[in-house]
Amino acid sequence: MAANFDFQAYVDRKKNPESEARGGFGDYAFSGDIRVLRQIQKLAPVRLVVEAGVRAFKTFQKNELLGRAVRMNRRQFPHFHDMVVECSETLTIPIPTIYVVENQSLNAGTFGTNEESFILMNSRLLDKFTPEQVKFVIGHECGHIHNSRVVYHTAAKFMAQGVGIYLKYASLPASMALAGWSRRGEITCDRAGMLCAGSLDVALSAMLKIAVGDKLSETIDLDEYVGQLDDMQQGLGRFSEIMASHPYLPKRVKALQLFAESDYWKSYIGESGGRPLDEIDREVEEIVKVL
Numbered sequence: 658m659a660a661n662f663d664f665q666a667y668v669d670r671k672k673n674p675e676s677e678a679r680g681g682f683g684d685y686a687f688s689g690d691i692r693v694l695r696q697i698q699k700l701a702p703v704r705l706v707v708e709a710g711v712r713a714f715k716t717f718q719k720n721e722l723l724g725r726a727v728r729m730n731r732r733q734f735p736h737f738h739d740m741v742v743e744c745s746e747t748l749t750i751p752i753p754t755i756y757v758v759e760n761q762s763l764n765a766g767t768f769g770t771n772e773e774s775f776i777l778m779n780s781r782l783l784d785k786f787t788p789e790q791v792k793f794v795i796g797h798e799c800g801h802i803h804n805s806r807v808v809y810h811t812a813a814k815f816m817a818q819g820v821g822i823y824l825k826y827a828s829l830p831a832s833m834a835l836a837g838w839s840r841r842g843e844i845t846c847d848r849a850g851m852l853c854a855g856s857l858d859v860a861l862s863a864m865l866k867i868a869v870g871d872k873l874s875e876t877i878d879l880d881e882y883v884g885q886l887d888d889m890q891q892g893l894g895r896f897s898e899i900m901a902s903h904p905y906l907p908k909r910v911k912a913l914q915l916f917a918e919s920d921y922w923k924s925y926i927g928e929s930g931g932r933p934l935d936e937i938d939r940e941v942e943e944i945v946k947v948l
Contacts, residue, residue, distance in 0.1 A: 702831035800846030813867025
């Protein structure tokens, strides 16, 4: 049965901060994600880009993706399916549909609309990641669904890949706005992944594997890696990130380290203390912003 996607109803839900738990966001969500999304929803060019994304997904992208994938369930990849069930329970969302596709990159993605979404996981990631690291990735992708990010996320992802259907809709300001929101949304979803994995160390190890591969990641000095942020934040070179849908990985690592200092995380793992999450969010905003 085809999904009845009502774009305006989706936007209206997102504009109401009292509906659907913080306007459709989890209580762990990065406040910069929420703020920027509410800003870009007011921009007509962005709406055109997103609507084009929905049409592209429904007309050809979905079939292209699913034509080469295997659906994960209790009979196909049951061990990983159990992780999906656990993550959905942690984030209190319906069990999402996940497909596995043969691909040698360590990657995964969430696509579609809020009513008809699915997660695509590359086979090499499942082969090379530990079960705990896989759970972080699954949790990250479930974070897109939990925080009602799927529609805009799909549009931003296709924009970053240069999908031709957007060319007649997209303007530079709209593209920059959508990319700026997408980068902040990745911070929210990293937090969702960490909640599902239950460990900062597991989350960081998964991210480092994505950065340099499964073998070299074990030799990385984490402090030295995060120290690259100082060089990244200086000079005109920092603007190279402006059209990217994801923040550079050292920024994401540092943002998760800060989240681990929050009272939210401390309470989640049964500890006391920690810094207020809004204070953490102000520091994270300084890290992820480009302009």
